[in-house]
Amino acid sequence: MRDVQGVLYYFIAVSLIGAVVCIYDKLAAPRGWRRVPERTLFFWALVGGGPGVYLTMLLIRHKTLHRSFMWGIPAIMILQIVILIGIYNILYSRGLL
Structure with missing residues (x-):
C-alpha cells in the first residue's frame, strides 16, 4: 500500500x-x-504531469487553440493509464500485489 501512495504522490507532484x-x-x-x-x-x-498540465491549460485558456496540445496531452494520459493498468494486472496476477 505504501508503494501505491508513493506513486500517487509522484503523480501529484x-x-x-x-x-x-x-x-x-x-x-x-x-x-x-x-x-x-x-x-x-x-x-x-510524459513524466506523469498530464492532468496538471491539461487542466491548467483549460482553466487559464493557454494553448487551447493548439491541436497538438488538445489532442496530444489527453492521448499521453490515456496511454499512461493503459500502461499502469497493464503493470497492475501483471503484478496482481503474479501475486506481487
Missing part, C-alpha cells in the same frame, strides 16, 4: 510542477519574459 510551468508560460507571454518551449510542457505530461 509532477502534475503540480506541470501546472506551475504552464502558468508561468501564460504569464511570460504578454510580459516579454522568456517563454517555456512547447516540448517542456509535453515533457511534464
Whole structure:
C-alpha cells in the first residue's frame, strides 16, 4: 500500500510542477519574459504531469487553440493509464500485489 501512495504522490507532484510551468508560460507571454518551449510542457505530461498540465491549460485558456496540445496531452494520459493498468494486472496476477 505504501508503494501505491508513493506513486500517487509522484503523480501529484509532477502534475503540480506541470501546472506551475504552464502558468508561468501564460504569464511570460504578454510580459516579454522568456517563454517555456512547447516540448517542456509535453515533457511534464510524459513524466506523469498530464492532468496538471491539461487542466491548467483549460482553466487559464493557454494553448487551447493548439491541436497538438488538445489532442496530444489527453492521448499521453490515456496511454499512461493503459500502461499502469497493464503493470497492475501483471503484478496482481503474479501475486506481487
